[in-house]
Amino acid sequence: MALSKEPYRGTRDFFPVDKRIRDYLFSVMEKTALSFGYESYDGPILEEVELYKAKSGEELINDQIYSFVDRGERFVAIRPEMTPTLARMVAKVHREIQKPIRWFSIPNLMRYEKPQRGRVREHWQLNVDIFGASPSHSALEILQVVITLFKNFGANESHFEILINDRNIVDAVFNQLLQTSAEQNYRLYKIIDKSKKLTPEALEKLINEVQLSEQAKILFKEYLNMSSFDEVQTFLKTHRLESSLQEFSTFLELAKSCHITPFLKYDPTIVRGLDYYTGVVFEVFDKHPDNRRALSGGGAYAHLLKIFNEESVPGVGFGLGDVTLRDFLETHKLLPNFDVASNDIALVMNDPNSFVALNQLASSLRSNGFKVIQTLDCLNFKKMFPFAEKKGALFIGFMGGDEVNQQTIQIKNLGTKEQTSFQLNDLEKIVNHLKNK
C-alpha cells in the first residue's frame, strides 16, 4: 500500500499560500505586541505531565493531552497550552527581573480534539501576559493590546465586541448572595459557561438539578439576565455587595478615560472556569451572525506561581488562536490576498548563453536588497510572462541572442508594460529603475 499523502488527522499542512497567511497573522500579532513593549519568549514543545496536572487538574490530562513515557521513563506531554510553561519560566526569573514583566509568544499547541470547523488538533495561539503591575492598569493595557491587534487587522467595533465581567462580582454573588456550596458553585459555573447555547427550557432544567433554594434560583436567574454594568451595579447595591465592585469600577473608569468602552459589553455569563482567574475576565466575540463565537479570552489571575511555591504575582493575559482568527478575517473579508508570492524581478533565461550573466546580475541585485527569482532552464517568450506573474514579480528581465552579444538586458515593468534596455554592467541604473516601480 502506498503511503498516505495526507497530514496526521486534525493537523494542517501549510503549503506556501497558507503559510503566507499564517506568516501575516503572526507578523501582525508580533508587531502589535512589540508596539506595547512586550518581549517574545518560547519554551519547549514537550513538558513533563506533572506540570500540566499541577495547573489544570486531571481532566485535561485524561481527555485531551498527547502524553507518553519517554525512553528515560519520564512522563511527558506535547504542550496543550502555553500557560504552564509561562508559569515555569516566570517562576524561575521573576525575583531577578524588573516588573512589570511583559511577555508574548505564538506557540503551536496540541489537543486530542474531534476535528470540526474552528477546532483542530494542532493550532497556534498568541499568548500575551503582563505580571507585577496594578491589576486595573494591567487589565486596561491587555485590552488595549487586544483592541489594537484587531484594529491592526483592519477590524473595528462593527466586527467584534469584548464581553467582560469580573470574578469578584461572580464570587460575591455565589458565596455571599446565593450561599451555595463548593459543589453547587462548580455546577453553576458549568451552567453559566454554556448558558448562551441553551434553550430557556434546557437552562431551567439544568438549574433545577443543582437544587438551589427558591430564593437562590430567582437571584441566580436575575443575575444571568443582566446585560449592562449599570444593571449589575444596582443589583449588587440592592444586596449590599458594593464592595465586590470596587476593582471593576476603577477599571471601568480607566477604560472610559482611555476610550475603549465602545468595544466593551458587560456580560454576566463570562466566567472562564472555576479556578485560575481572580479579577477581570473577558472574551472577544465575532459580531457576524454566521460566525458568532469567541475568538479570544483572558483575564486577571493572581496565583499562577502557586504550583511552584512562589509568592503571588498578579498577572493579566489573553490567548488568541490562529484558526478562529483566520475564520474571523475571512468572514469579514479582512484578509489580504496571498495567492502569489512576491518577488521584485524574475530573470528569465531564453538563451542558454545568458545563464552566467543573469546569475551574476541576480547576485548583485540581491546584495542590493531585491528579491530575485532566476529560471534555471530555458523558457520561451510565451511561457516567461505567465511564470513571472505566478511568482508575483514586478519586473521581468531577459536576454535574447542580441542581448547576449551586446551584454545588455531587457527589463519590463509588468505593471506599466514599459520595457527598457540596460547595459549589464550598469548596476546603478538597473537598481534605480527597479526602485522606481
Added chain:
Amino acid sequence: MALSKEPYRGTRDFFPVDKRIRDYLFSVMEKTALSFGYESYDGPILEEVELYKAKSGEELINDQIYSFVDRGERFVAIRPEMTPTLARMVAKVHREIQKPIRWFSIPNLMRYEKPQRGRVREHWQLNVDIFGASPSHSALEILQVVITLFKNFGANESHFEILINDRNIVDAVFNQLLQTSAEQNYRLYKIIDKSKKLTPEALEKLINEVQLSEQAKILFKEYLNMSSFDEVQTFLKTHRLESSLQEFSTFLELAKSCHITPFLKYDPTIVRGLDYYTGVVFEVFDKHPDNRRALSGGGAYAHLLKIFNEESVPGVGFGLGDVTLRDFLETHKLLPNFDVASNDIALVMNDPNSFVALNQLASSLRSNGFKVIQTLDCLNFKKMFPFAEKKGALFIGFMGGDEVNQQTIQIKNLGTKEQTSFQLNDLEKIVNHLKNK
C-alpha cells in the same frame, strides 16, 4: 515536592534575550531564502511513524525517535527531521504546480539524543530545497543560497568552507573500481563518514575489518587521501572512470563562472549516508580551530518521492541547525548584541494624574508605527532612566506636576541627552521629533 522550574531534559527555554537571538537567526534565514524566490511552507509537528520508516529505515525509528500510540491507535512521532514531511507535501502537489518548486521551512525537530555541546533534543533547522530543475544548476543555486546566507550573517571565506563531493564519483570508485559487495559498501561508507575523527591506526584497523583485497585496500586509501578536484580527476582518468565525472565537471565550471569556487574544497570523505543522495553532496565547515565541525549539509537526490510511488523528481537541498549556527556566530563574534529589547520611547508616569494623558499619547504614537512602553505604576526620577535604558528605549517621555497642569510633556533623547518640551496635543511635532533620532 515543588515542581521543577527547569525545561524538559535536552530542550531549551527561550527567555527574551535568547528568543531575540533566535528571531534574528530565523529572520536572516527567511530574508535570504526569499531573496532567491523560495517560498515558506510548514507541516504538522506529528506524523505517522510509517512515513519515517519508509524514508529512513528502522534505525532512526528505534533509537532516536519520539514515538507513541495516540488515543485512536495511530502510531505517531514528533518529527525528527523535515524531509519526510516535505516529500509527502511535494508528492501531493508536484503534478499540479509549475517546476521548479523552491521551498524553505524552519521547523523544530526532536531527537532522543544524549545532550552535549551542539547537540540537544529539540532544535530548529532551516531546510531549503529545489525540485524539478537541472541538477547542476540546482546545486549551484543551493550553494549560492548557503553562501549568501553565511554572508548575510557577516561571515566570509575566512570563517567557513564548503567541503564538496559527488556521489557519482564515490559510487564509481566503490562499484567499478573496488568492486565491493553491498555489505562492504555499507561498512566503507560508515568508515568514510567518520574517517576524519579517527587516528591513522584506528582507521587502518576498521579498514582491515572490511576484508578488502590488498589492491582494493590500497585504492580505497588512495581515494581517501585526495584533497583536490584535480587529484580525483587524474585518479579517475587513470582508472578509466572519467564518465562518473561528467555531472560534477559541469557543476564545477558553473561554480567557477559564478564565482563561488573560493568557498569550495573537494573532500572525498563527504558522502552523507548510503541512501538518499545521488549527486553533489556537501557540508559547510567552521574553519575556526576551536569549533571545527559541520554546520550544514546537503546535496542532490533523485528518489525522494519513491516512497509514494511517484515518478522521480530531481531535487537539491540542505539543512542548517540553529544550535551549531549560533555557536559558529558566537565563536567568530558575528552575533549582534540582543541583551536589551528595542523600543522607540518609554512613557514614564511620575505623577498618577499623568496616566491617562500618557496612555492617549502612547496610543497615538503606536498608530504612527512607534514602539511605546508605558509604565503602569509611578516611577521616580531616579528609577525612570535605568528603566528606559533596560527597555532599549531611544527616548523617554514624562510629565511632572507642572506638565500635568500645562498639558505638556518632556521628551529626552537618551543618546544625545537633549530634552525638549512639547504640547501634548501637538502630535505631529512629537512624531517628527521621534523620527529624527
